[in-house]
């Protein structure tokens with residue numbers, strides 16, 4: 001395990017860091033040829049609405065903030081009916097998430113974020129696919 005005390009990467013331990021993380025994660029998701037169109041064409045998300053929700057979601061999971069109160073599974077179930085989410089989509093989503101964390105963040109909350117993303121993606125995939 002890397003226990004360097006001189007890392008200049010921050011942890012995902014504040015709303016400011018989580019918001020920057022989500023912006024960076026979505027830059028990659030939206031530019032991805034496999035996943036980008038699911039956001040831009042299938043769901044046609046309004047980023048001005050969607051990104052603040054994703055930021056609240058991760059602030060809830062990592063910081064215990066109570067801002068996010070929506071039915072994430074139901075939203076993906078609806079999406080899945082329009083464009084079936086495949087195992088390779090989950091793999092790509094998770095690889096993008098993990099790479100974005102590892103490129104910019106380090107620490108306990110960063111590890112927790114990757115762990116949560118992996119287990120939520122596995123649950124979601126199991127219940128949809």
Ligand code: HEM
Nearest residue numbers: 038039043053054057070072075085089090093117120121
């Ligand atoms: C194959 C993998 C995934 C794809 C392609 C995907 C795609 C999407 C899309 C297109 C939306 C917008 C849906 C809409 O507004 O109609 C969305 C919403 C969301 N996704 Fe995912 N997703 C994936 C996996 C995940 C996972 C594993 C998580 C959690 C760890 C997650 C968390 C969220 C959240 C919090 C929202 C916001 C829902 C809301 O409006 O409150 N997604 N996703």
